[in-house]
Amino acid sequence: MIGQDHGVVLVDKPAGKSSQAAVQVIKRASGARRVGHAGTLDPAATGLLVIGVGAGTRLLTFLVGLPKTYRAIVRLGVGTDTDDAEGTVTFTPGCGAHVDVSGAVAQLSGQQLQVPATVSAVKVAGKRAYQRVRDGEDVDLPPRQVTVDEFRVENQAPTVVDGIPVLDLDIEVAVSSGTYVRALARDLGLAVGSAGHVRQLRRTLVGPFRLSDAVALDEWSPRRRLQSLGAVAAEVLPTRIISGDEAWAVAHGQRIPAEPGPVEKVALLNDDDDLLAVASIEEGRYRYAMVVPLPAIPAFSAESGSLG
Structure with a gap:
């Protein structure tokens, strides 16, 4: 059993806190000098964040590329400049319940080239894309190869918001590392002839690691919750x-x-x-x-x- 200063923590990150801020919470609580995470979650997103503590940071290289699963609410009919609800509305074509969602989902399943969300952590010439956007620069990100292994629509709810007909979808997607669910929502809207963005996003799986095994960030205790390096390595x-x-x-x-x-x-x-x-x-x-x-x-x- 690895000592409590070295291992991996599964955290349920709350909304409104960046992944790096969550790392700092664990760093202060554990007293470890080295703490890091195995894949960023947007501040507005919630769910599973895999954090390495002490020697656990050395394992993160082997965890960052694991596939991930998310649950999300996607709104069709409205587009934003960030492809999520945090951004400014830029396009309101509306969307009715008659659109071919199943056909669009099939089109966006499997291997594909995806243009990441412009406001993202992708680096452009050494600088994060979101920082370039904040600095007033035009950002044109190249597409990247991603894989959508599963794309399920669990519920469709047509409604009207500010006089605009929209279609809210409850979805679950299993995707390769580096896939942007916000970009999937955007592209789903385009595929049905409208616009789209993510309203809520929650990560539930990172490879074999489950959200159900995570602890709320403010409840974490290193003595109770640190997973050994051997146990984590054996999972992947x-x-x-x-x-x-x-x-x-x-x-x-x-x-x-x-x-x-x-x-x-x-x-x-x-x-x-x-x-x-x-x-x-x-x-x-x-x-x-x-x-x-x-x-x-x-x-x-x-x-x-x-x-x-």
Whole structure:
């Protein structure tokens, strides 16, 4: 079991708080020097934020690319400059209940090129797109390859808002990392001949990690809720058990003979299921992409002080 200063926290981020602000809450509560997250949520969005604490930050590289699932309310008939309810309304063509939502959903399922929302964290020449927009610059983002694995419309509710007929959709989408649900809402509106934006957004899954296992940000306790590096690594990578002198060698960054197998990356655990390293296999030996610091491995923690 990893000590309480090193591991991963599953947090239910509230609306109105940035992902970085949530990281700072965990940093203050844990006392750890290094804390980070595995994928930004917009301030207005809620739901699952995966946060690494201490040596857990070294695992984030292997978590950021995991697929994600969201629930959202999309409003068809109104467009905004941010593709969500936080922005300024820019287009109000309206939308009735007669539109072919199913056909549009089919069109936006599977692999596709998606232009990210303009007000986003995408970097353009080293500067975030949202900052360029705030600075009055015109931003033209190139499309990127994304995959929408599932796109379900669970409810449709036609209504009238400020004299404009709109169609509100309750949706659930499972998407590849880097997919913007706001851009999906925008493109769904265009596909039915109207406009669209996200009214509410909640992330429920990041790879195998579930919102139902997360804790509210203001209720988090490191003693109760920190997940061990070994348990987290085993959720996303194949594992190998390394024992005895070889475990000591791995913990000290020494390369050892590898168990053959068709794996790109493998988590190396000791007999107590503590993570030692993440490695690839090269010329019959493990090549380390990440080695857990000695203070974060109970079997070797006496050899060095706490990382904090």
